[in-house]
Amino acid sequence: MYTEKVMDHFMNPRNMGEIENASGTGTVGNAKCGDIMRIFLDVEDNIIKDVKFKTFGCGAAVATSSMATELVKGKSIEEALQVTNRSVMEALDGLPKAKVHCSLLAEEAIHAALWDYAQKHNIEIEGLEPPKEDVHDHDHDDDEE
Amino acid sequence: MDKAIYFDYAATTPTSKEVLEEMIPFFTQNFGNPSSVYSIAGKNKEAILKAREQVATAINAKDDEIFFTSGGTEADNWAIKGIAESYESKGKHIITSKIEHHAVLHTCEYLEKKGFQVTYLEVDEYGRISLQDLENAIREDTILISIMFANNEIGTIQSIKEIGRIAKEKGVIFHTDAVQALGSVHIDVKDMNIDLLSMSAHKLYGPKGVGALYIKKGVKIKAYIHGGAQEKRRRAGTENVPGIVGFGKAIELAYANREENTKKIIALRDKVVKGILENVPYSRLNGHPTERLPNNANISFDFIEGESLLIMLDMKGVCASSGSACTSGSLDPSHVLMAIGLPHETAHGSLRITLGDKNTEEDVDYLLEILPQIVQRLRDMSPLYEDFMKMNQ
Amino acid sequence: MDKAIYFDYAATTPTSKEVLEEMIPFFTQNFGNPSSVYSIAGKNKEAILKAREQVATAINAKDDEIFFTSGGTEADNWAIKGIAESYESKGKHIITSKIEHHAVLHTCEYLEKKGFQVTYLEVDEYGRISLQDLENAIREDTILISIMFANNEIGTIQSIKEIGRIAKEKGVIFHTDAVQALGSVHIDVKDMNIDLLSMSAHKLYGPKGVGALYIKKGVKIKAYIHGGAQEKRRRAGTENVPGIVGFGKAIELAYANREENTKKIIALRDKVVKGILENVPYSRLNGHPTERLPNNANISFDFIEGESLLIMLDMKGVCASSGSACTSGSLDPSHVLMAIGLPHETAHGSLRITLGDKNTEEDVDYLLEILPQIVQRLRDMSPLYEDFMKMNQ
Ligand SMILES: Cc1ncc(COP(=O)(O)O)c(C=O)c1O
Ligand SMILES: Cc1ncc(COP(=O)(O)O)c(C=O)c1O
Numbered sequence: 054m055y056t057e058k059v060m061d062h063f064m065n066p067r068n069m070g071e072i073e074n075a076s077g078t079g080t081v082g083n084a085k086c087g088d089i090m091r092i093f094l095d096v097e098d099n100i101i102k103d104v105k106f107k108t109f110g111c112g113a114a115v116a117t118s119s120m121a122t123e124l125v126k127g128k129s130i131e132e133a134l135q136v137t138n139r140s141v142m143e144a145l146d147g148l149p150k151a152k153v154h155c156s157l158l159a160e161e162a163i164h165a166a167l168w169d170y171a172q173k174h175n176i177e178i179e180g181l182e183p184p185k186e187d188v189h190d191h192d193h194d195d196d197e198e
Numbered sequence: 199m200d201k202a203i204y205f206d207y208a209a210t211t212p213t214s215k216e217v218l219e220e221m222i223p224f225f226t227q228n229f230g231n232p233s234s235v236y237s238i239a240g241k242n243k244e245a246i247l248k249a250r251e252q253v254a255t256a257i258n259a260k261d262d263e264i265f266f267t268s269g270g271t272e273a274d275n276w277a278i279k280g281i282a283e284s285y286e287s288k289g290k291h292i293i294t295s296k297i298e299h300h301a302v303l304h305t306c307e308y309l310e311k312k313g314f315q316v317t318y319l320e321v322d323e324y325g326r327i328s329l330q331d332l333e334n335a336i337r338e339d340t341i342l343i344s345i346m347f348a349n350n351e352i353g354t355i356q357s358i359k360e361i362g363r364i365a366k367e368k369g370v371i372f373h374t375d376a377v378q379a380l381g382s383v384h385i386d387v388k389d390m391n392i393d394l395l396s397m398s399a400h401k402l403y404g405p406k407g408v409g410a411l412y413i414k415k416g417v418k419i420k421a422y423i424h425g426g427a428q429e430k431r432r433r434a435g436t437e438n439v440p441g442i443v444g445f446g447k448a449i450e451l452a453y454a455n456r457e458e459n460t461k462k463i464i465a466l467r468d469k470v471v472k473g474i475l476e477n478v479p480y481s482r483l484n485g486h487p488t489e490r491l492p493n494n495a496n497i498s499f500d501f502i503e504g505e506s507l508l509i510m511l512d513m514k515g516v517c518a519s520s521g522s523a524c525t526s527g528s529l530d531p532s533h534v535l536m537a538i539g540l541p542h543e544t545a546h547g548s549l550r551i552t553l554g555d556k557n558t559e560e561d562v563d564y565l566l567e568i569l570p571q572i573v574q575r576l577r578d579m580s581p582l583y584e585d586f587m588k589m590n591q
Numbered sequence: 592m593d594k595a596i597y598f599d600y601a602a603t604t605p606t607s608k609e610v611l612e613e614m615i616p617f618f619t620q621n622f623g624n625p626s627s628v629y630s631i632a633g634k635n636k637e638a639i640l641k642a643r644e645q646v647a648t649a650i651n652a653k654d655d656e657i658f659f660t661s662g663g664t665e666a667d668n669w670a671i672k673g674i675a676e677s678y679e680s681k682g683k684h685i686i687t688s689k690i691e692h693h694a695v696l697h698t699c700e701y702l703e704k705k706g707f708q709v710t711y712l713e714v715d716e717y718g719r720i721s722l723q724d725l726e727n728a729i730r731e732d733t734i735l736i737s738i739m740f741a742n743n744e745i746g747t748i749q750s751i752k753e754i755g756r757i758a759k760e761k762g763v764i765f766h767t768d769a770v771q772a773l774g775s776v777h778i779d780v781k782d783m784n785i786d787l788l789s790m791s792a793h794k795l796y797g798p799k800g801v802g803a804l805y806i807k808k809g810v811k812i813k814a815y816i817h818g819g820a821q822e823k824r825r826r827a828g829t830e831n832v833p834g835i836v837g838f839g840k841a842i843e844l845a846y847a848n849r850e851e852n853t854k855k856i857i858a859l860r861d862k863v864v865k866g867i868l869e870n871v872p873y874s875r876l877n878g879h880p881t882e883r884l885p886n887n888a889n890i891s892f893d894f895i896e897g898e899s900l901l902i903m904l905d906m907k908g909v910c911a912s913s914g915s916a917c918t919s920g921s922l923d924p925s926h927v928l929m930a931i932g933l934p935h936e937t938a939h940g941s942l943r944i945t946l947g948d949k950n951t952e953e954d955v956d957y958l959l960e961i962l963p964q965i966v967q968r969l970r971d972m973s974p975l976y977e978d979f980m981k982m983n984q
């Protein structure tokens with residue numbers, strides 16, 4: 054059901070773990086589907102020097118967390134903001150339809166961590182919105198009727 | 199992947215060799231339409247009669263109380279909608295439980311949209327309904343009680359005989375979904391006062407796509423699938439002869455060897471449960487400790503999520519399930535685990551191991567060897583576990 | 592009985608060896624529940640996808656427009672009741688014909704009891720509806736036209752493309768029961784403007800107990816069997832994987848060899864018809880002379896009764912049918928033969944010979960050899976024949 058890339062990132066997640074005294078952390082999730090993601094960022098001179106994640110969730114949630122950290126690592130904040138759930142999915146060679154929403158978690162977790170960083174350091178990041186409470190809207194694409 | 203250990207016998211079983219051998223001639227040689235006049239069709243008519251007898255014998259029914267269907271789901275739909283339609287002039291109230299299979303729940307929800315009222319009984323922490331609640335729920339206009347014999351996720355067996363007694367006393371029709379219980383639990387429709395009972399062949403080493411509904415003589419029930427005169431005009435459609443023959447053989451075999459099989463399976467299951475609970479912290483057994491299906495072990499692990507667990511087990515060659523396979527398309531936590539009171543996150547982290555005829559001690563040893571590491575690995579990834587550990591430092 | 596010549600392929604066909612071979616591994620090896628997460632279930636998911644594609648290709652549909660069922664009867668019930676339920680707020684009028692299979696007729700009668708109105712179109716002496724009648728019957732509140740592709744008794748094929756055109760023009764949903772046409776007739780759901788189409792595997796050398804409903808993308812139809820999330824939440828129940836795989840293979844083979852097979856079968860059939868009409872006085876061909884199924888010969892013999900004829904043929908090793916096998920439980924003369932205007936007695940004395948892959952020239956020669964004697968023998972017993980002969984002396 055998952056692509057090889059997804060399975061690879063699931064079985065060998067990159068950047069899994071914590072950063073002590075991170076410059077920003079963000080935790081997002083949806084109590085309904087029970088999945089929670091936490092991102093730790095180490096930002097220096099506007100560059101994401103290090104990033105780690107922790108995820109309580111399905112295979113797609115773990116794999117997208119892992120891929121998302123890969124995509125933002127070493128990038129500037131502006132570049133990191135360009136990483137969307139679409140680009141994460143593309144980098145993973147796609148996700149099953151029912152799992153598309155899982156990739157939103159990764160995008161939102163990074164935004165939440167950046168928001169936390171901005172709050173702590175009293176700066177404003179253009180285009181960044183405060184994190185939402187609930188990330189994924191469960192739009193099962195049920196074809197019924 | 200070289201190793202593949204199947205621990206998901208509650209989702210489906212392979213068709214056993216003996217069963218398949220009985221079926222084969224009915225595909226290619228005795229293929230005639232049983233409704234036909236000529237003599238070669240007679241063989242098929244006889245084969246269906248024999249299967250009907252095999253099914254009837256297993257549950258202590260009469261032959262003419264068995265009606266073949268396309269599976270357990272159709273049997274559930276038929277039982278509930280058929281009774282609803284027959285008795286709606288008498289009343290429009292149905293009693294069921296919160297932990298029924300979706301074939302029952304979604305059918306009840308459908309009837310609610312048509313103006314029926316449905317009481318969904320709560321269950322206790324072990325997944326059992328309270329008989330007192332049941333009695334209290336029965337009203338003047340209650341026409342049907344539908345309570346499953348044994349649950350497909352947590353394995354809990356209900357007090358079916360007591361429920362049957364209450365239903366009989368109150369004059370309410372009693373349907374039970376016995377899809378999971380059939381083959382491994384003693385069932386006696388007469389002694390237990392069961393009016394309707396749903397069955398499915400693929401859960402007991404029979405083929406997929408065939409099942410049956412037991413309808414007690416005298417119970418008025420509308421036909422559900424209309425058409426030809428098959429099954430005494432109650433279930434239309436050309437009979438799935440090979441499937442029916444296979445079902446008959448499978449149920450006969452299951453009950454012939456039940457006691458012996460049960461002992462073996464219970465020993466293995468208890469080893470699974472004990473092994474996991476002892477070696478994995480923050481784990482608990484779901485379902486009833488003793489009133490449970492012989493082959494079912496359902497265990498929750500705090501702080502981790504079921505799908506990830508299943509995939510990691512799969513990578514190690516172990517097939518298991520997290521809640522009902524039928525619901526794995528859904529993202530909501532299992533309605534059964536919620537009903538027994540598990541918090542959302544814990545419900546997510548459940549593992550169902552259901553054992554079957556091919557499982558050995560070695561299979562279980564292997565599972566017990568790999569599982570604690572996998573759980574630990576997932577916990578190391580989990581923000582919930584992190585929070586918990588920090589809180590308890 | 593040594594000889595056994597099967598001439599009842601419209602009742603059911605044997606499952607072909609090639610089809611059975613494809614199915615076998617899904618009983619014992621790839622038996623996993625396709626809804627499961629682990630990788631071995633993936634094989635089954637793929638197998639179902641492949642079968643869906645095979646069925647879709649055969650009728651020029653898209654894969655996601657095919658929904659597997661337990662057979663043709665369920666497909667008919669679902670199509671008609673599902674549309675009735677979806678559109679009842681728009682209207683409660685349905686148009687069908689007098690010669691539909693009971694799976695359609697009894698479903699319509701059921702809906703009549705629920706407050707729907709059904710127009711049963713007459714057919715001409717060949718069993719064809721009039722397009723003008725159809726147009727005239729369409730009302731503001733007509734929600735469904737259900738006209739069978741080809742008739743199971745007399746083999747008559749309707750002008751499906753014309754019916755589809757009218758339905759489209761008037762904005763009415765069009766369902767066709769193609770159970771008999773599938774495999775031997777060219778079907779193109781797009782070109783023919785078909786919204787729903789019922790299929791069954793056991794009529795084309797596939798297994799019994801599996802069929803499908805084609806549902807055109809965008810057609811709103813309620814689920815009929817409620818439960819798990821299978822078939823995109825539209826048809827619940829653990830998938831009959833071996834059956835579905837067999838159906839896919841069978842339909843692929845049928846269409847791969849259709850033209851060649853058709854030529855052969857038509858030649859045999861014409862030999863049957865010609866041979867009987869020439870050698871048995873007071874006999875007539877029922878159904879359309881050209882717009883008919885390649886394998887169907889339906890002939891009426893005055894003064895005799897069908898069951899007796901079938902038994903005598905059976906004693907000589909010939910399996911045939913008198914009207915639909917599904918209705919042989921009934922004593923009423925075939926509703927189809929009545930609808931084409933046969934008098935009661937003649938309708939009773941009809942013989943349906945439907946040919947298939949195993950039939951040879953020799954089989955037909957044998958039939959033509961024994962039939963005239965048998966008919967004569969029955970006529971000699973018949974008071975009707977006596978009266979007739981006396982009248983004509
Ligand atoms: C308790 C219960 N009821 C009904 C069903 C449905 O049976 P089937 O898969 O034969 O439609 C199942 C299994 O899927 C089940 O476990
Ligand atoms: C025209 C027609 N429709 C429907 C059916 C019913 O199909 P099934 O036997 O698969 O239920 C049949 C055959 O019995 C048929 O000939």
Ligand code: FES
Pocket residue numbers: 086088110111112113114152154155158529
């Ligand atoms: S199912 Fe919710 S994140 Fe994947």
Ligand code: FES
Pocket residue numbers: 922
């Ligand atoms: S006399 Fe036997 S059916 Fe009429």
